[in-house]
Amino acid sequence: MFHWKIDYLASSLVRTAAVFACSIVVFVIAFLTREAWPAISELGTRLLGDESWHPKATATAGTFGIGPIIVGSLTVTAGAVAIAAPVGVTSAVFSEYYAPRGIAVVYRRLVELLAGIPSVVFGFWGLVVLAPWIARISPPGQSLLCGMLIVAIMILPTIMLVVQSALATVPRIYLEGAVALGMGRWSVIRYVVLPTSRRGIATGVMLGATRAVGETMAVVMVCGNVVKIPQSLFDPVRTLTANMALEMSYALGMHRSALFSSGLMLMLACAIAILSTHVWSRRA
Amino acid sequence: MSQGSSVRLAESGRLGERLGSIIIWLVASSVAGVLFCIVGDLVWHGVSGLNASFIIDPPARSGREGGVGPILVSTFAVLLVAIAASLPVGLATAICLSEFSCRESRFGAVVGHALDLLASVPSIVFGMFGNALFCNLLGMGYSILAGGLTLACMVLPILARTIEASLRSVPEDYRVAAASLGISRTCCTVSVLLPAASSGIAVGLVLGIGRVLAETAALLFTSGYVDRMPRSVMDSGRVLSVHIYDLAMNIPGGTENAYTASLLLVGILVVINIAATLLVRSCFPTESVAR
Numbered sequence: 356m357f358h359w360k361i362d363y364l365a366s367s368l369v370r371t372a373a374v375f376a377c378s379i380v381v382f383v384i385a386f387l388t389r390e391a392w393p394a395i396s397e398l399g400t401r402l403l404g405d406e407s408w409h410p411k412a413t414a415t416a417g418t419f420g421i422g423p424i425i426v427g428s429l430t431v432t433a434g435a436v437a438i439a440a441p442v443g444v445t446s447a448v449f450s451e452y453y454a455p456r457g458i459a460v461v462y463r464r465l466v467e468l469l470a471g472i473p474s475v476v477f478g479f480w481g482l483v484v485l486a487p488w489i490a491r492i493s494p495p496g497q498s499l500l501c502g503m504l505i506v507a508i509m510i511l512p513t514i515m516l517v518v519q520s521a522l523a524t525v526p527r528i529y530l531e532g533a534v535a536l537g538m539g540r541w542s543v544i545r546y547v548v549l550p551t552s553r554r555g556i557a558t559g560v561m562l563g564a565t566r567a568v569g570e571t572m573a574v575v576m577v578c579g580n581v582v583k584i585p586q587s588l589f590d591p592v593r594t595l596t597a598n599m600a601l602e603m604s605y606a607l608g609m610h611r612s613a614l615f616s617s618g619l620m621l622m623l624a625c626a627i628a629i630l631s632t633h634v635w636s637r638r639a
Numbered sequence: 640m641s642q643g644s645s646v647r648l649a650e651s652g653r654l655g656e657r658l659g660s661i662i663i664w665l666v667a668s669s670v671a672g673v674l675f676c677i678v679g680d681l682v683w684h685g686v687s688g689l690n691a692s693f694i695i696d697p698p699a700r701s702g703r704e705g706g707v708g709p710i711l712v713s714t715f716a717v718l719l720v721a722i723a724a725s726l727p728v729g730l731a732t733a734i735c736l737s738e739f740s741c742r743e744s745r746f747g748a749v750v751g752h753a754l755d756l757l758a759s760v761p762s763i764v765f766g767m768f769g770n771a772l773f774c775n776l777l778g779m780g781y782s783i784l785a786g787g788l789t790l791a792c793m794v795l796p797i798l799a800r801t802i803e804a805s806l807r808s809v810p811e812d813y814r815v816a817a818a819s820l821g822i823s824r825t826c827c828t829v830s831v832l833l834p835a836a837s838s839g840i841a842v843g844l845v846l847g848i849g850r851v852l853a854e855t856a857a858l859l860f861t862s863g864y865v866d867r868m869p870r871s872v873m874d875s876g877r878v879l880s881v882h883i884y885d886l887a888m889n890i891p892g893g894t895e896n897a898y899t900a901s902l903l904l905v906g907i908l909v910v911i912n913i914a915a916t917l918l919v920r921s922c923f924p925t926e927s928v929a930r
Contacts, residue, residue: 572856
């Protein structure tokens with residue numbers, strides 16, 4: 356296949372590297388499963404069925420219900436996506452079709468800057484600025500609402516950048532046709548651009564949701580971390596990621612194993628989301 | 640930006656059109672407003688504490704006073720370990736995906752999927768994995784090495800994918816020309832394709848560095864909290880982002896220094912990004928050749 360001996364050598368070298376690179380994901384799953392196995396085999400459905408989360412090092416001493424924590428993760432994610440998706444799509448439309456060229460460039464740079472701010476800094480800002488504002492409406496401030504808002508700001512750049520690249524691929528001839536029909540800018544976007552790029556929009560939203568559910572530091576800092584199902588937007592919640600970040604450092608035995616099994620669940624959820632997005636967007 | 644498509648969409652005078660424009664401008668300016676709010680707040684509260692002694696001094700009274708000297712050293716040590724471990728593997732994987740037999744093959748597709756899966760893993764899960772593998776099983780304990788290797792796993796897909804994309808964007812002519820001159824593929828890759836793709840490689844590297852510097856969750860239980868000056872990579876070292884977390888959450892009265900440290904971290908990231916943009920524009924005219 357190759358004419359040169361060195362090509363065989365180099366080929367096998369890079370192949371080895373590639374095999375190693377993709378084995379890492381197998382390693383991650385294997386190690387999580389290994390650590391999670393005691394909890395999965397001994398607790399089983401107790402992980403979902405137990406009343407509350409009062410973990411101890413042995414299975415009999417504690418209760419291991421992560422139900423309320425899963426609800427916490429889902430509500431924060433759903434809220435963040437509900438805020439960030441419309442704003443992200445609107446921002447993409449703005450920078451693609453409304454903003455004058457110079458402003459569009461600056462705007463994109465700003466969003467990229469937003470994307471580059473570390474999550475711990477968002478969390479810190481949420482803790483010292485946003486949470487006190489929310490506390491003025493209804494204490495304690497570190498709440499579901501605060502978490503949703505901060506995570507929404509964090510996933511906004513992801514959604515906007517993906518959607519914008521989808522908008523850029525709308526065939527030019529569609530736009531020309533619409534303009535020739537005398538359609539105004541808003542109608543073209545509403546009836547031509549958005550329907551044409553709905554797959555790209557869905558991909559962007561999906562990527563944003565995956566980031567939101569895996570987000571840790573900002574959520575730990577602004578959500579209040581109380582394990583219970585929130586009754587209102589102003590109640591504190593704890594997410595799966597926050598739970599791991601808070602308890603990993605001292606967890607032992609079954610408690611540690613239960614944390615690993617929640618990590619495994621989280622990872623599998625993200626993996627399924629990403630894989631289905633890929634399969635789905637490729638079928639386009 | 641791709642308004643260069645040059646189809647000018649104009650407003651018709653109808654009320655709905657006007658309303659649409661107004662809403663879109665409002666949303667866009669509020670996004671910019673939020674950004675200015677955050678960055679402005681960091682600068683406003685943080686800039687007074689940001690001076691040479693903050694950067695050099697060790698933290699005092701759990702970080703309430705003093706600076707971040709040892710913490711910056713740990714941060715760059717973790718960064719160095721992570722990039723040193725992931726760049727060779729990432730580069731080789733990218734070359735495999737774009738140049739050698741894996742191109743368009745089933746094997747290549749599997750590797751690509753595995754990389755995408757790896758990229759989707761939340762950072763806290765990487766932290767747990769690193770804790771289980773590097774800290775416990777391989778006996779590294781809480782150390783800079785363990786943290787760096789954990790982050791290496793995390794940035795590997797970013798590096799491999801961006802480098803692959805930039806290699807693929809090198810025109811096919813280059814490869815054909817090299818082949819017709821009787822140059823081996825290895826030689827072609829090393830002396831033609833990699834230089835031609837160097838700007839893309841630099842961008843990938845910068846993305847990876849940014850990701851490493853911003854990371855907190857994966858380091859909480861791999862590189863640890865110790866804020867002394869690290870003496871070797873086997874020492875535990877607290878990175879800047881973990882320091883901010885600790886100051887904000889666990890240290891009453893640490894807010895002021897947390898602001899300064901946040902400003903420093905965001906500043907470093909912005910400088911790296913700008914430097915990369917300039918680097919790409921000035922040092923690698925090959926990109927314009929490649930187009």
